Amino acid sequence: MKFAYRFSNLLGAVYRQGNLNFSKDGNAVISPVGNRISVFDLKNNTSETLPFSTTKNISCVGLSPDGSLAIVVDEDGAAVLVSLITRAILHHFHFHKPVSSIRFSPDGRKFIVTKENVALMYHAPGKKREFNAFVLDKSYYGPYDETTCIDWTDDSKCFVVGSKDMSTWVFGAERWANLIYYSLGGHKDIIVGCFFEKDSLDLYTVSQDGTLCVWESDTELDGLILKKSQDKPKIPRQGEEEEEEEGEERDKVEGEEGEVIRGKVETAKEREKKKNVRYKMMSKHFFNKEGDFNNLTAAAYHKPNHILVTGFASGIFHLHELPEFNLIHSLSISDQRIASVAINSSGDWIGFGCSRMGQLLVWEWQSESYVFKQQGHFNNMASLAYSPDGQYIVTGGDDSKVKVWNTNTGLCFVTFTEHTSSVTNVTFTSSGFVIVSASLDGTVRAFDLHRYRNFRTFTSPRPAQFSSLAVDVSGELVSAGAQDSFEIFLWSMQTGRLLEVLAGHEGPVSCLCFSPVQSVLASCSWDRTVRLWDMLDSWQTKETLPLTSDGLAVTYRADGQELAVATLNGEISFWNPHTATQNGSVAGRHDLQTGRKETDKITAKQSAKGKSFTSLCYSADGESVLAGGQSKFVCIYNIKEQMLMKKFEISCNLSFDAMEEFLDRRKMTEFGSLALVDEGAGDGDGVSISLPGVRRGDMSSRHFRPEIRVSSLRFSPTGRSWAATTTEGLLVYSLDGSLVFDPYDLDLDVTPASIRKQLRLQEWASAIVLAFRLNEKALKQEVLEKVPHEQIPVVCGSLPDIYVEKLLGFIATCLEKSGHLQFYMTWAQNLLMLHGQKLKNRSGAILPTLQALQKSIQRHFDDLSKLCDFNMYNIRYAVALSKQRGLKRAAEEETEDQEEEDEELSEEMSEASLEDAEMML
Template sequence: MKIDFKFSNLCGTVYKKGNLIFTPDGNSLISPVGNRVSVYDLVGNKSITLPFENRKDIARIEISPKATLLISVDEDGRALLINYQKQVLLHRHNFKAAVYDLKFSPNGQFLAVTHGNQVQIWHAPGFTREFAPFVLYKTYSGHFDLVTSICWSKDSKYFLTCSKDMTTRLHAIDRDDFAGACLTGHSDAVIGAWFSHDEKSVYSVSKDGALFEWTMQGGKWSNESELSQMPRKKKRTDEEVKPIMKWKSTNRHYFKQNHAKVVSATFHSQTGLLSVGFDSGIFGIWELPDFINIHTLSISQKKINTVAVNASGEWLAFGCSKLGQLLVWEWQSESYILKQQGHQQDMTSIDYSKDGQYIATGGDDGKVKIWSTQTGFCFVTFTEHTGSVKAIEFAKRKQVVFSASLDGTVRAFDLIRYRNFRTFTSPTPEQFNCLAVDQSCEIICAASMDNFDIYLWSVQTGKLLEILSGHEAPVSCLAFSYSTGQLASGSWDKNIRTWDIFSRDKATEVINHTSEVLAMAYSPDGSMICSTTMDGNINFWSTDDFKLISIIEGRKDISAGRSSQDKMTAANSAAGKYFTSICFTSDSKGVLAGGNSKFVCLYDIDSKSLLKKFQISFNLSLDRMQDMLNSKNMTEAGPKDWIDGAAEYSDLEDRIDRSLPGVQSGDPSLRTTKLEARTHGVKFSPTGRSWAAASTQGLLIYSLDDSIHFDPFDLDMDIHPEAINSSLEKKEYTKSLLIAFRLGETHLIDKVYNQVPKQNVQLLVRDIGSKYFVKFLKMMVRQLETNPRIEFHLEWISNFFRNNSHYLKDHAGEYLPTLRALLKCLSTNFDDISSLCNENIFSLEYYTRPVPEEAQEEMEVDEVDMDDIGL
């Protein structure tokens, strides 16, 4: 059993708070997700999460102009310097104040960072490991309140700063004789200010929805009359007098969005487009300097926290913190490039599909989401439930997902037509908190929290078949045996009961425990039942005689940290010292367990030892992350972290607390709640190469290290590069290609591919086995992107699909990501060839068009004139 699982991706959450940025090429979007950073490839349709964590939630990120450096800064001003290309952590730095904005200069030499009411200019660090990469160059002051935004000029000689003191200031980077300029006139905090494309004007936007255009009237040296008014002792020479830049507000515009306040804004100087997000969920695009409204669209129910634009100005990115929304919109075609949203509240349940390609999650918001493990994106969301979804499970043989909710329904969703095709209900209203589906997908059962009964339905008809009674407390878990089809149920009455629902020959077996049963799972071979109890133990029972095999004491392994409001230490607290979810590994040699703690534990069954303990998060913004608390952070009003010292909740909407008294879950942005690090569900992939956890941070995926580029299989003594050369000399093209596939070397595969004659392609494709299909499709994608032999590629592809279309249709889930990549390459080549053909047809029509008679006469006159001058 392998244990070297490493963090691979974060799928369940797409945006939490902070700013969004595009990479310089405009093809990728970088988003802060809690204390991690996710990168969304908008062209390749894939997302990855960088393997680094800040100490707390990220408040600001920035990337260098050449996309070599990435800086992420958390709430306290602690920054990580990351080599973006190689994903290597270079340095940790503390700015010693909350950072509201930071920007690299366009030439990449400086980094401007807000520091309270000042702006610090740092020398831009290098992308190699250095002892002190951050060197302070200069500090600029002048504002009387927090600086919120920074904007550089194109030549990196000037920059603008905006502040909550309702002013905008212009600074020079290398001119000590420059006095700067202070632009005043706004009646609310300034959100942002930007230079125009010709840098002769400045646009500033305030929170109250006002747009001011400032124009420089010219600069001049102070004249003698101004110097004569100074006292003689303070009179300066001409060399000491600073230039005075005169700026004037030439235009004032107002957005007029029904008293909605501006929350975020960005400006693209080349196109002159200003994009503004309001607290009503509306965003608009205005063309400057004429202030023409191009688009106004409502994209969210809550305020838009951040707006970003890519380098070409075609794509706009929006982030909504309260709903966890991330949108990328192409304003010219008025279409969405990316539209993702995580669960608004906690993720409560999780399950893998039979092929490991998809993960289904359910949340307290009543939504069921299906995530792709290949891309990391959610491609379908079901919103039929009106209550919290407590259990979810894939059907073993069909493309169906079942879910149980507290709204009193169990629903079945079709993943082919994406619809809710069956709803199961009980005779009396009940709240279902667990479910199980048998191997044949004929019977589905769910348990109630109210009357402690188990309900059985037929999946085909939707009719209630039977009600199983016997438990004396709420049923916490249900599971079907993989081999016998036996149903087991665990309850808070300290018992596990087994039910033979397909025959009445066997009596119900009762397995007694010493504490309440919280979670349960059958081993893949059906020989064991594993259960977790309130006392922190993991119990293993034999399914033959229902005797106890072994016990693992995991109370100390799962122990959580101390809450900021606990009166006792973490060692004496009983909170979080038990497992609430458990699953077997694919080889049945170990179990993976998680609970109300920051740890997920992997145990070996035979030795009853802890193999590895995974910490799902190091985010100190979550509660119960530290075992020891610092007494200086406790005040008379409560913990410092729970007090709004920076006036972030200055708006009335943010200060209203709509949660019920005593409720610990709800809107995580309110100061009355602080989320705890916990794991609601863990599942191993059927392939055994990865496992997933439904945690407070989102859907965490851990997988084995796949960074090895040499990936051979089916090797023996005859498989080597020399065998490829000898096979090519003998014109054994099928053998040479299969050897190249088995070696897995790209240059060898391309070498064989280019030497195959066109007339042999049809026979060669027939001899390729199904286990080489993935490598073959990847080869075709690579050839279409790099090799200009289009007709030769199409010959391979057409023969391949002509011979294997039925097999690919039956196994579409295995080859879907590669087939999508192939379709994308074919579409790109088709568009390029179509545009080239259209241009050639137009040129040929132009050249072959008959010349008019008037043009012919003019040509004859020109020839005569040329003869007259002797040419």
């Protein structure tokens, strides 16, 4: 249970490549991120990464019409059939060649896969269990170049395929007598999109040069004639030649089953009493009317609304109404190429993916507003930090941005762009509302999470590149280490002034860390020392700890009684900072298991000798340490036993370099590895091997494969999860208690029946103790929620001390998702009030539980405060409106009274005038 961490979510990346899809209800976007799939719920504003991955980056995703199944295909053509309901892989399949697009038929019975110049039709997997879920039905040959896009008619009778040879092919899904295939030309560039009109064979085709062709068919869908079965051979009559089917050949392709249909460019002859389907170009429209060269890169069409959305290489998109080609809307949403476009089922929301910037946008075109707007770090992530309550994660990257992520929703809610160079380190202050970041641009900046602004900028007297950062417990002292001058700079947060420059190291300062309990700064350097600086005693060196190799990372335990240091020789040493003595060490070089890069001339085992851990982090309880480096593995070590407890493989994506341990025999030639063979005809060895220490590879080379590595690791303060910044993104691993049976002090009498018997006898305290000994979540929740509200103080007072901490931790986890706020808050309040002193004595061990409780309460407080504020403004508006109406009504009543008085007065005057007239007469 203690190390049952499972992959939970992927943050820091929202889109990489491939096609976007909307869910059936149109409220969620399904986006491929590397070799994983992320689902972004637009209604609830949350994200979820599905718990499976492919062997390489995903190239296309096909979604079934009912939204329950998805076929995910990677760059090599390896496909997995996934259930989006259970999040499980149902079937593996390999198409053996890269797949350009995949599309289910509207009735869900078939799906088309296009690879190279062929379209393959498969029977869609059904609800029955089958040995082979993908059964090939027909193969369609027609285009001379790679196929690019597919679309189906609404009744699944025909489909259309676009190609790079500038032609579009219409094929019959069944054996229609008057439509076997049809080829359409008219374009001068690659076909980007082809779309059928609703309930019709009419077509729209869009090419890369910004041309739209409108095609009209002379036959309706009902006019397709099904070919009669040819099971019995037809005997020709005397004097009648045997008819040969024009334009169709039936043969078998080696290694494939199913019928093969080959299209020819020649037009099929029309037979007697039967007219073949024909197309006519009705109109031709151009997007680039000004003549500027702007490639059309993505297109989508919504049939019910007749809306065509086109995305361009410049980041502009257009909305047109077809077939009149009326421009509805045009907007620039990015400065990079739009790689994918999708429209939801209602036609209100349009999803855009920009692969170079890692952007995912959802635009509501009717109100002209963003529904969703996220962008990950489009370059490597360098560091991360948890907020003190574990609710937020801040990340810094090589794209000079600082982003803050919500751990509950998985979305970024603020981005700071003040830095002008790579951000090397980020951290939170103890208050949790200030973020401090260090950068290679020579500045350390402090950001306020209340007003979202950069309120402090710390600089050095002469320009320096800051590579390490630390803030003390009070949040008053900010320190940063320079790469080039070997100095440590110290600033005051209050005034922003430079207080001191600490000199003494003889090599670059690689890591800084403040003690959590006293004002002592630990600095780790390449000069094979760790120095402890006393902040209260004139910033003098308190102790110097000698290391066996260059120091790379240093971290304090949560109670400040121990120090862990990672060195270049792959060791992790543990020190007592008060006595300056070493308590133990772990040799972790063999646990890293680094992979072999394509251009390596030595084995992975030999290259592992030069690898080491570059990031360290203590667990929340301080009993274990988390370590990662330039490898795909993250290790957890037990400090007391000094042994490896568990190893996590953070990625299995072979699109990254240094993933495989051995040479790929498929890339071996008689001259050696294909990656090391020079393609040029020059003399000598012209292959550019990357220099030692280069992490990203040669950016100028044609083929660029990033190397897998872990740049930073952090445990959540609650102890329920840990996060790592990797080449893939920000990976979050959480404890999954539902899958682990972890009883405590179990014996034969502890059964669900005996626990429920205690409940019937109203022995609440003993029932809770028995439930926690069995340790099943559902049973614990059942027992806890059956305790009467007025009995909670009595039960809390009679609980044994050892179960108080367990109950408090369980309440913290229940409070995170439960709606019984007052009930669980009453439990927490009584436990803390009655056992406060005992808990205080064990503050180090109980701290993660209290922080988990604080995180849950804070999240509910934020949600409720927003709701209350919203309601308060609504009430104020309603009161002001009622007052306004009351005043208006009072004014109306006053005018009515005045009018009545005027009428009475006029009546009296008229009566008086009549009396006067009578008297005069």
